[in-house]
Amino acid sequence: MQLLSALCLLGLLPASEPAREIVPLEEYHEVAHLDGLRVGHAHTRVVRGSIPDTFHTTSTLVLDVKRYGSIVRLQMSQSTLEDRAGSVLALSFRQGSQGGRPHAVSGKREGNTLILRNEQTKAERRLPCSDAVLGLRQQEKLLASQELDRLNGLRFSRYEPLYNAVVSVRVQVREPELVDVLGQKQLLRRVELRPEPLQAGTQHIVPAASIVWLDSDRVPVRRQIELDGLGTLILTRTNRSQATAVVQPSADLGSRSLIPLNRTIQQPYTTRSALYRIRVSQGQSPYGLLCSDAHQQVRRIEGQQFELAVHPVRPGTSQALRATEKASMSEPGAEYLANCFYIDHENERIVELARQAVGRQQDSWRKALLIERFVKNRLRNDNQIDLMPASQIARELRGDCRHHALLVTALCRAAGIPARTALGLLYVQRGGPHLGFHLWAEVFVDGTWVGLDSTLGLGGVSATHLKINDSSWQGVTSLLPLHAATRILRQLHVEVLNCS
Numbered sequence: 001m002q003l004l005s006a007l008c009l010l011g012l013l014p015a016s017e018p019a020r021e022i023v024p025l026e027e028y029h030e031v032a033h034l035d036g037l038r039v040g041h042a043h044t045r046v047v048r049g050s051i052p053d054t055f056h057t058t059s060t061l062v063l064d065v066k067r068y069g070s071i072v073r074l075q076m077s078q079s080t081l082e083d084r085a086g087s088v089l090a091l092s093f094r095q096g097s098q099g100g101r102p103h104a105v106s107g108k109r110e111g112n113t114l115i116l117r118n119e120q121t122k123a124e125r126r127l128p129c130s131d132a133v134l135g136l137r138q139q140e141k142l143l144a145s146q147e148l149d150r151l152n153g154l155r156f157s158r159y160e161p162l163y164n165a166v167v168s169v170r171v172q173v174r175e176p177e178l179v180d181v182l183g184q185k186q187l188l189r190r191v192e193l194r195p196e197p198l199q200a201g202t203q204h205i206v207p208a209a210s211i212v213w214l215d216s217d218r219v220p221v222r223r224q225i226e227l228d229g230l231g232t233l234i235l236t237r238t239n240r241s242q243a244t245a246v247v248q249p250s251a252d253l254g255s256r257s258l259i260p261l262n263r264t265i266q267q268p269y270t271t272r273s274a275l276y277r278i279r280v281s282q283g284q285s286p287y288g289l290l291c292s293d294a295h296q297q298v299r300r301i302e303g304q305q306f307e308l309a310v311h312p313v314r315p316g317t318s319q320a321l322r323a324t325e326k327a328s329m330s331e332p333g334a335e336y337l338a339n340c341f342y343i344d345h346e347n348e349r350i351v352e353l354a355r356q357a358v359g360r361q362q363d364s365w366r367k368a369l370l371i372e373r374f375v376k377n378r379l380r381n382d383n384q385i386d387l388m389p390a391s392q393i394a395r396e397l398r399g400d401c402r403h404h405a406l407l408v409t410a411l412c413r414a415a416g417i418p419a420r421t422a423l424g425l426l427y428v429q430r431g432g433p434h435l436g437f438h439l440w441a442e443v444f445v446d447g448t449w450v451g452l453d454s455t456l457g458l459g460g461v462s463a464t465h466l467k468i469n470d471s472s473w474q475g476v477t478s479l480l481p482l483h484a485a486t487r488i489l490r491q492l493h494v495e496v497l498n499c500s
Helices: 003-011 136-145 319-327 346-360 364-378 390-396 400-416 480-487
Strands: 025-036 037-050 054-069 070-083 090-095 102-111 111-119 123-129 155-160 165-181 184-195 198-200 201-207 209-216 222-226 231-240 258-260 274-280 295-302 305-310 420-430 431-445 448-452 465-471 492-499
Touching: 003 420, 054 136, 070 136, 123 165, 123 305, 136 209, 165 222, 184 222, 209 274, 231 400, 274 448, 305 319, 305 465, 346 390, 346 400, 346 420, 364 431, 364 448, 390 400, 400 420, 400 431, 420 480, 431 465, 431 480, 465 480
Parallel strands: none
Antiparallel strands: 025 037, 025 231, 037 054, 054 070, 070 090, 090 102, 102 111, 111 123, 155 165, 165 184, 184 209, 198 201, 209 222, 222 231, 258 431, 274 305, 274 492, 295 305, 420 431, 420 465, 431 448
């Protein structure tokens, strides 16, 4: 029944068609380990599609984990309908936790365009999609159908749900290596799948590579993928009973999404200056992980560590004047006042809320403060809702820090103030002092960029807001600008040296 529902979702079967048992053409199971801990299983099933000479593949991943001590079941299901050559005709993706609101996307290919629809927000996105975009079944068949010397360097395209984008992937074949396969060493051929970088506005995103180990029959015995902000997931092929055996959750994903600190900061959200020592994991470069601007400076880079001095500016202060002079900043680009997919501030609802927020105020900084307080008072906290364009956030008036930042940015632009979002980390107390993912807004006032955080509503940001980068969201129709944070969460080790 689940398979038929997925096909109906894609518009490939009528919803009234009765359920029937479908015999799979191919089927296999995998046991899932996250950083060495058994956390769940994956199930892949291939059946004939409802259209002649097509194949429908569904791959489902189920993880039983903890989140701050509470047991949570996470489930991700991806399906593709492909023709005999392996080209994608339709797809769907569904992800969520038990009891929460799932994130669901479905798509159909029309000519050389893939039309994607978010099932919650109803927003549509169109992506170029040629015959080179392969379905799930063909991606695996590709590894078995090519000679190794022809496979090395081969490129293909696939839809990547994490980025809601079509990515080009390059295949690299390595030498055979001894690999642990559920307690037994096997000599397997290592194949790396390396996606090409993606562009999100002005940001350059490099998706993580995945690894497949093939046996002598070219069967993918073991797979490795990176779950951003969570860790390394290993999927090992096995029988159904072993894959689906009951899991006693021991991996706590809550703690994995936080960076522990060495000391507590008193009154963290009113702290005006702080100095941190940051060390990156072995093999990672310390360059470019965090930005340097008027809000903060990266300095004293030595080996795998550096210092970060954070001192948020306020308009009209000597610090703001020094920051402006140092940056020699000209007026910001047109993109910071432009209407775009996620910051659609020309929408009537946005314009009306901006009018309500600022009233007759003319001073840009005072208008920005009024908007920060307005969103603080109006937006109800909801951590389960998908990210959506600001106009829809303005109607729903609920969400988390991401929704706060987008709505503040849109209202500021509607009020004539150049604005953008800032991605970074924020001090939180979760069984001790930590840094966690956060998004806030920045406005261009008196010649410099100044932070606003309507989740706190304190008239600006603090020195416990550590900035990774910023984005205008111009030309962006996916969540790519947010992925820089999840990619570095497990790479940083942070010490507070001093604060005031």
